[in-house]
Amino acid sequence: MKKPSSATLRVHVTPTADWKLRSGHPWLFSDSIQKQNREGKAGEFAIIYDRHDNFLGIGLYDPASPLRVRLLHRGKPQVIDDQWWRMHLHEAVSRRNAWFGTDTTGYRCINGENERWPALVLDRYGSTYVLKLYSAIWFLHLQKIVDILRSELHPERLVLRLSRNIQDHARREHSLSDGDVLFGEPVREPVTFLENGLRLEADVIRGQKTGFFLDQRENRKFVGTLARGREVLNCFSFSGGFSLYAARGCASSVTDIDISEHALESSRRNFALNNETPEISQCQHEMIQANTFEWLAKNARKFDLIVLDPPSLAKREDERAGAIAAYEKLAGLGLEHLRPGGILVASSCSAHVNATEFFQAVRKAATECKLRFEELQTTGHEIDHPATFPEGSYLKTISLRLV
């Protein structure tokens, strides 16, 4: 590697941060920087050194965030050029090619810092790809990344999604908006893709995340294997993903509950997309627009399998305790609606509540309802959503059967 010129942004970090970065953590906070040669601009490469001036790594600098540098590389000095980006994209995509066959064309290709692309997610929905950025560090590199994605993946269309915190900056400084089609045809109708042979739609322009909850694929498949002959209630159903697997798995009926009419309409379209699968067209599918907490509290109807997959109940650390209590309450409400032998599948996507806390909350709810149960399984992240550091982990699911 060339000796860095004086113009290169150099930061020296505290011993604690040194240890954290060496042990694999991808974030350097502003209060862990002991000195730096100058101020940097958003997205600029920052070379990180320990206090003895030894090279630690290279990251992308963000002057506007306390999370000041997000690591791209650690270890030996390295030039980050087109070839480097291309190699890392290729690695991530080749892994997916080995995991997914032709019956699954919707999956996450790049999962942020867990795969060395801090604050950047790339999802595939058939021939449409969605690039979601969570930090302004990427705008400086966007054209290069788009060119590389185009030549490596040959997508028909690439959609840009932006997290809320960077939308104003993107509009003002780069004339970019959430939902822009970076190349390919404008999106005139929902994009469709396959997940384990099911046809599903994704609202890639306005939908939550990048348009679909790809992170629940294996749990949905699991529900499909349990559903035969059962009356299934899918709470927080969104576009009906769990319901479709249950219907295909020969559930006697499936009921979606979601607060959003838009979500239920999408579920209706997803059932229609799979109308040629007899188990799905013959399954009784009901949709209820309601607040799940209120509906469960007011109704006495019983089911044989209940899915609880609420949105994050703790957006901030100080909401953690309240969220644990809410998960326990929700699990208790769900359990009251189960027939003997019934199954509860409960998920949490709150990064601030860890897996142990969440599983304990659900187990406690069952114990307090004086129910005997066996635990079928607990699961974490899907293979295409790897979590390689504590803050990168958010999803956990527990499945219980009443005995």
Ligand code: SAH
């Ligand atoms: N299980 C879904 C993803 C759920 S996302 C899947 O597999 O794709 C969370 C959903 O909860 C969203 O569709 C949102 O509209 C809905 N929601 C949020 N608060 C709600 C509430 N209080 N009651 C019912 N639905 C709610």
